[in-house]
Amino acid sequence: MRIAAATIVGVMAFAGLAAGSSPSATLPSRSVLDIGDSLSVGAAPYLHARLRGYRIVQDYDVGLHAYDAARIVSGTRALPSVLVVSAGTNDDPRIVSTFVRSVSTIVTTAGSARCVVWPTIVRPPAVGASYDGINRALSNAAARHRNLVLVDWVRMVAGHRWWLANDGVHVSAAGYRARAAAIASAVVAHCS
Incomplete structure (x- = not known):
């Protein structure tokens, strides 16, 4: 299920610059492209509340993979100065190399002048494999790329297990609020 929503101001800003600009064009510094899966859908209203004054364009797909x-x-x-990427939860943890290529493509395409904020992945093992490898890949990428800022969602959830729904992936309203607050804090602290 694909969900694409945007604030009117954000759409107008992105559309206006995208039409006649080069691929490396950058939107104003208080613009955010928020790409994500179902966790982004849950956190979206709280993220908008936390990032008032930012133009946020959302591109959500409930089953989003990192390659998407x-x-x-x-x-x-025309990429904005900030990209928030919530992807990896739906990726196959046995094929970390595909995830690594996707992260590399995103960070390289963003370039050093843009900031990429990415929450770490929390979910039970899938197809018999843990998501530790995907989180290690994110940590390694952040060590190599100064423009990649990680939000330690793993640590946050570990301290608040009651946020988790029975599926071990989705969270309560309190969890989505905390996730949005952490992402917004990273944007303000590292991407301004």
């Missing part, structure tokens, strides 16, 4: 996020970033003609 890479395709979105690569296909966006």
Whole structure:
């Protein structure tokens, strides 16, 4: 299920610059492209409340994979100065190399002048494999790329297990509020 929503101001800003700009064009510094899966859908209203004054364009797909996020970033003609990417939860943890390529594509396409904020992945093992490898890949990428800022969602959830729903992935309203607050804090602290 694809969900694409945007604030009117954000759409007008992105559309106006995208039409006649080069792929490396940058939107104003208080613009955010928020790409994500179902966790982003849950956190969206809280993120908007936390980032008042920012133009936020959302591109959500409930089953989003990191390679989908890479395709979105690569296909966006005018990237904003901040990208929030919530992807990896739906990726196959046995194929970390595909995830690594996707992260690399996103960070490289963003370039050093843009900030990429990415929450770490919390979910029970899938297909018999843990998501530790995907989180290690994110940590390694952040060590190599100064423009990649991680939000330690793993640590946050570990201290608040009651946020988690029975599926071990989705969270309560309190969890979504905390996730949005952490993402917004990272944007303000590291991407301004």
